[in-house]
Amino acid sequence: MKRKLAQDGDEQLAAAPEPEKKKKTEKKEQDNNKKVPEAELSFAELGLDPRLVQAVAKLGFEKPTLVQRKAIPLALQGQDVLCKAKTGSGKTAAYVLPVISSVLRRKTTDPTPFTAGLILVPTRELADQVYKAIEQFTAFCAKDITIARLTENVSDAVQRSLLANVPDIVVSTPSRAWHSVESSALSLSKLQFLVLDEADLVLSYGYDEDMENLARSVPKGVQTTMMSATLSAELDTLKGIFCRNPTLLDLNEEFGVEDEKLTQFYVKCGEDDKWLISYLIFKLQLIKGPCLIFVADIDRSYRLKLFFEQFSIRSCILNSELPINTRIKVIEEFNRGIYDIIIASDERSEVFGDEAADKEEGAKKEDGEESSEKQKKKKKGGKKDEEYGVSRGIDFKNVAAVVNFDLPTSASSYTHRIGRTARAGRAGIALSFVVPKDLYGKHKPTSIKSCEKDEKVLAKIMRNQAKQNRKLEPYNFSKSQMEAFRYRMNDALRAVTRVAIREARTKELRQELLRSETLKRYFEENPAELSHLRHDGELGRAARQQAHLKHVPEYLLPKESKKELTANVGFVPFKKLDKDKKHRKGGHKKGGRSFKVGGKKDPLKTFKVRRKK
Numbered sequence: 001m002k003r004k005l006a007q008d009g010d011e012q013l014a015a016a017p018e019p020e021k022k023k024k025t026e027k028k029e030q031d032n033n034k035k036v037p038e039a040e041l042s043f044a045e046l047g048l049d050p051r052l053v054q055a056v057a058k059l060g061f062e063k064p065t066l067v068q069r070k071a072i073p074l075a076l077q078g079q080d081v082l083c084k085a086k087t088g089s090g091k092t093a094a095y096v097l098p099v100i101s102s103v104l105r106r107k108t109t110d111p112t113p114f115t116a117g118l119i120l121v122p123t124r125e126l127a128d129q130v131y132k133a134i135e136q137f138t139a140f141c142a143k144d145i146t147i148a149r150l151t152e153n154v155s156d157a158v159q160r161s162l163l164a165n166v167p168d169i170v171v172s173t174p175s176r177a178w179h180s181v182e183s184s185a186l187s188l189s190k191l192q193f194l195v196l197d198e199a200d201l202v203l204s205y206g207y208d209e210d211m212e213n214l215a216r217s218v219p220k221g222v223q224t225t226m227m228s229a230t231l232s233a234e235l236d237t238l239k240g241i242f243c244r245n246p247t248l249l250d251l252n253e254e255f256g257v258e259d260e261k262l263t264q265f266y267v268k269c270g271e272d273d274k275w276l277i278s279y280l281i282f283k284l285q286l287i288k289g290p291c292l293i294f295v296a297d298i299d300r301s302y303r304l305k306l307f308f309e310q311f312s313i314r315s316c317i318l319n320s321e322l323p324i325n326t327r328i329k330v331i332e333e334f335n336r337g338i339y340d341i342i343i344a345s346d347e348r349s350e351v352f353g354d355e356a357a358d359k360e361e362g363a364k365k366e367d368g369e370e371s372s373e374k375q376k377k378k379k380k381g382g383k384k385d386e387e388y389g390v391s392r393g394i395d396f397k398n399v400a401a402v403v404n405f406d407l408p409t410s411a412s413s414y415t416h417r418i419g420r421t422a423r424a425g426r427a428g429i430a431l432s433f434v435v436p437k438d439l440y441g442k443h444k445p446t447s448i449k450s451c452e453k454d455e456k457v458l459a460k461i462m463r464n465q466a467k468q469n470r471k472l473e474p475y476n477f478s479k480s481q482m483e484a485f486r487y488r489m490n491d492a493l494r495a496v497t498r499v500a501i502r503e504a505r506t507k508e509l510r511q512e513l514l515r516s517e518t519l520k521r522y523f524e525e526n527p528a529e530l531s532h533l534r535h536d537g538e539l540g541r542a543a544r545q546q547a548h549l550k551h552v553p554e555y556l557l558p559k560e561s562k563k564e565l566t567a568n569v570g571f572v573p574f575k576k577l578d579k580d581k582k583h584r585k586g587g588h589k590k591g592g593r594s595f596k597v598g599g600k601k602d603p604l605k606t607f608k609v610r611r612k613k
């Protein structure tokens with residue numbers, strides 16, 4: 001369209017008399033000099049290789065997001081960039097596209113093979129995701145660019161042979177990258193671009209040794225990009241290692257309330273009430289659609305899954321013990337709409353706490369005792385994969401709600417967890433359980449240490465969210481209506497014994513190892529058979545099965561509607577902002593799934609219909 005107008009203009013210009021021609025030429029020059037407002041820039045106008053512009057169009061990216069408009073031109077000019085932008089705002093494309101574009105440009109004059117770009121991420125799940133994103137972005141130039149990911153479950157020999165082809169871009173966790181450099185499989189001697197995604201985490205405790213080693217292996221002056229939704233003061237000192245004179249982009253500040261499509265709630269309740277409310281939420285479908293539930297540790301994830309199974313609520317599990325292939329498959333299948341509930345253990349938050357956020361809050365440094373405690377915990381996790389993590393960076397698609405069954409131990413973990421919903425301009429809900437100090441430890445069977453300081457953490461979270469123009473509102477459940485369900489909850493909890501949890505954990509691990517290794521090839525050839533191996537299947541008979549719990553008898557349901565369960569003083573419905581009505585009507589549809597939250601389709605309002613069945 002633009003081109004058509006320009007051509008028409010040229011034709012008119014040729015036919016015009018001399019003085020008019022001069023005037024029009026001047027006007028045209030002025031027009032050419034006029035800059036397109038930054039907010040209206042298209043991908044083509046950012047200066048990217050046309051093949052990349054073609055690829056993003058194929059992916060359905062209509063226009064660049066704020067972080068892409070700001071960061072891509074700077075990176076293409078060769079500047080170091082340190083960028084803080086909200087979760088789900090499109091940071092991956094913002095750092096990946098300029099690296100690919102620059103490599104493509106260089107290769108037109110210098111085809112010598114060398115590794116020009118290294119992208120470091122904190123987890124293997126994220127490495128897989130970034131690798132797949134690069135594959136999509138290079139769909140129209142795949143033969144001109146080679147990529148390698150160093151986090152696959154392959155032997156050193158296979159990895160070495162992959163690296164022998166000298167990939168242009170390598171995606172890795174810091175430890176795998178250093179391992180490859182140390183064993184001379186990977187050379188960074190000519191590296192031109194270094195990217196640190198989730199930079200605050202990559203530069204924090206647990207990764208520091210590998211990062212220092214890598215810093216010594218990359219050439220001085222390598223162009224560096226650091227990205228995260230939560231960059232802390234700590235980075236000021238650490239950026240000295242890699243960055244020359246970085247341009248700081250703090251885009252969280254440019255993000256207004258009117259853009260917000262995330263609604264945040266918290267529920268203050270006792271430790272056993274968490275189980276009761278969760279049972280009600282999922283059995284009565286008070287939240288509809290794909291949902292992520294975060295718990296503090298692995299045992300807790302199995303306990304909640306077995307508890308849900310007592311009521312026939314299906315869910316699947318993500319934790320650091322499961323093989324990487326299984327973890328990636330669970331995420332893929334969730335994104336394809338096969339599962340609705342994932343219970344993820346956020347062990348990193350539990351073990352490491354949040355030093356970055358504590359610093360932001362001006363808290364004192366951890367004392368030696370606690371640090372060595374963390375060291376011990378870190379070493380103890382023998383079978384666990386320390387490069388596991390799903391609260392950071394993973395692009396779960398169309399998540400309707402994130403539930404913090406156990407509150408994280410820090411404000412920045414909270415930001416990343418809730419950032420798994422309301423991504424790419426969509427709407428979502430975050431619901432967090434908070435155990436008040438006076439109720440902590442009152443229900444021994446469900447008590448967990450990490451909840452001891454919930455109220456303090458909540459206060460920190462609220463201050464931190466307020467800085468981002470966001471707020472959390474209380475969500476009240478009607479105590480009297482809930483009570484009717486308590487004996488069922490207790491029955492279910494009693495059936496989920498420690499032995500049952502241990503059995504379920506061992507069984508699932510054994511099953512997943514088998515699936516992951518032995519059956520991998522078979523299912524690649526026979527994908528239809530996969531349906532027999534759903535990851536949200538029941539964990540057998542690990543826990544005593546109680547048929548009467550599978551259904552909710554009519555007499556237990558509130559007389560009027562489900563709304564009564566939550567209608568008390570200060571009732572806040574699960575809702576989205578008015579301007580999002582369009583989505584509310586039809587729900588989101590992508591990758592074979594749709595969901596609805598709030599509004600006319602609010603499940604709270606359709607309860608009566610269900611009762612009559």
Ligand SMILES: Nc1ncnc2c1ncn2[C@@H]1O[C@H](COP(=O)(O)OP(=O)(O)OP(=O)(O)O)[C@@H](O)[C@H]1O
Pocket residue numbers: 060061062063064065068085086087088089090091092093228229392393394395419423424
């Ligand atoms: N310009 C765009 N137009 C439409 N969708 C986009 C655009 N850029 C990115 N997306 C989509 O937005 C989603 C979130 O992107 P991405 O994972 O890069 O976010 P992020 O900022 O890295 O989030 P996090 O902080 O959680 O890591 C992805 O599904 C991606 O495909």
